[in-house]
Amino acid sequence: MIAWYIVPYEIDISKSAPGYPLKNCRRIAMCAYNQYIWTAQGKWHGIEVLGNRAIVKIKAPQAVLTTIDGVYKRIPKDNLDDSLADLPSGVKVALKNELIDMGYPITEIVERFGNDLGQHTLGNVLRFMARRRLIPRYDKQTDEVVFDLGTKNCQPLQDVENKIQE
Amino acid sequence: MAFPTTGILDNFNRGDEGPPPSANWTDIAFGLEVVSNEVRGSQFNDYSWSCWNVSAFGADSEAYITMVDTPGAGGCGFSLRCTTLVEATIDGYLAWYSHASGVGSETRVYEILNGGFTQIGSGDAFAGANGDKLGGEIIGTTIKVYVKDGAAAWTVNSTETDNTYDQAGYIGVRYYSNIWDADDFGGGTETGAGLSIPVAMHHYKQRRRR
Numbered sequence: 001m002i003a004w005y006i007v008p009y010e011i012d013i014s015k016s017a018p019g020y021p022l023k024n025c026r027r028i029a030m031c032a033y034n035q036y037i038w039t040a041q042g043k044w045h046g047i048e049v050l051g052n053r054a055i056v057k058i059k060a061p062q063a064v065l066t067t068i069d070g071v072y073k074r075i076p077k078d079n080l081d082d083s084l085a086d087l088p089s090g091v092k093v094a095l096k097n098e099l100i101d102m103g104y105p106i107t108e109i110v111e112r113f114g115n116d117l118g119q120h121t122l123g124n125v126l127r128f129m130a131r132r133r134l135i136p137r138y139d140k141q142t143d144e145v146v147f148d149l150g151t152k153n154c155q156p157l158q159d160v161e162n163k164i165q166e
Numbered sequence: 167m168a169f170p171t172t173g174i175l176d177n178f179n180r181g182d183e184g185p186p187p188s189a190n191w192t193d194i195a196f197g198l199e200v201v202s203n204e205v206r207g208s209q210f211n212d213y214s215w216s217c218w219n220v221s222a223f224g225a226d227s228e229a230y231i232t233m234v235d236t237p238g239a240g241g242c243g244f245s246l247r248c249t250t251l252v253e254a255t256i257d258g259y260l261a262w263y264s265h266a267s268g269v270g271s272e273t274r275v276y277e278i279l280n281g282g283f284t285q286i287g288s289g290d291a292f293a294g295a296n297g298d299k300l301g302g303e304i305i306g307t308t309i310k311v312y313v314k315d316g317a318a319a320w321t322v323n324s325t326e327t328d329n330t331y332d333q334a335g336y337i338g339v340r341y342y343s344n345i346w347d348a349d350d351f352g353g354g355t356e357t358g359a360g361l362s363i364p365v366a367m368h369h370y371k372q373r374r375r376r
Contacts (some may be wrong), residue, residue: 009284015239016264018276018283020342021212025276027285035269040292045287138282139252145282152330155286159327163287 004075005056024138028054045154045163049129051102057164080123092117130154169320192219192251204349207341210289217338224334229353230301239343246301247335253281261302261311273311285327315365
């Protein structure tokens with residue numbers, strides 16, 4: 001089964017991270033579930049989007065998805081061509097609020113989608129999320145990653161779609 | 167396509183030296199050293215990173231090494247398309263093997279930006295053992311981590327894509343811990359060796375003498 005999630009980035013402070021012992025290594029938080037997903041013959045891939053987050057697509061048994069549902073925000077459709085028209089109003093509002101929380105201005109959201117995400121597809125929304133991402137910078141003085149260098153392009157959403165197929 | 171396509175750059179067969187391992191290397195952070203004709207990180211419980219400074223390679227390039235032994239926990243990998251030889255400004259990619267005691271060893275690909283790392287994708291399971299070989303390759307926007315599991319052939323264990331850096335750059339080796347010995351570092355500009363080249367076929371008809 002297939003599912004899409006919005007997953008935060010986290011600092012990898014394990015000894016297996018190339019940056020150890022510094023806190024200069026970032027990864028999609030879904031990495032913490034790699035063994036769990038792979039043991040169930042599942043796999044996943046993701047790209048970074050605005051807001052220090054990733055769009056992640058997983059192919060895994062239902063039991064795995066049920067577990068992941070309890071940890072990260074599952075996107076309420078499974079295929080990029082799926083229309084959002086039948087989503088409850090509250091779900092569409094939550095999706096729109098996610099875009100705002102990522103850092104997209106409401107004016108940019110309205111310009112792209114109007115006032116109703118229901119007129120669009122899952123793919124439209126995810127491609128919007130992947131318009132840009134923050135540029136990370138490791139501050140050696142404070143031993144932390146900061147985001148004060150603006151934004152850059154995301155990797156194509158199609159990379160995720162191509163890599164994780166039903 | 168065959169991997170690798172380039173030869174050994176450093177077999178470390180010389181007296182103990184470093185860091186850096188020789189004048190052909192530049193230390194990015196702490197640095198590698200030669201001990202008993204093999205190379206290792208110079209830091210215990212910390213990272214070491216050195217780049218081959220003789221020339222930049224690429225843009226398509228590769229690097230590989232033999233893992234003489236593996237530590238209890240740590241990692242080893244190759245920096246590719248490195249833009250500088252200064253940790254604070256180095257950008258590029260890292261083809262990485264993370265070794266865990268028991269379950270959890272993986273190969274991964276990272277983007278390097280100003281010396282910090284962002285993992286691309288999920289990584290892929292691989293349990294390395296003493297004597298295995300590890301390799302990294304970037305061709306176009308595709309970054310691969312290769313493994314050679316014992317006597318088996320080289321195989322691709324991780325494949326990721328990223329279009330951020332597309333210029334020639336330096337290759338290097340990064341370690342965590344100094345209890346991980348390696349040997350026979352090789353690499354350079356990807357030559358495309360192994361591609362089939364059309365050969366004209368000539369048919370001969372033997373004439374029978376009567």
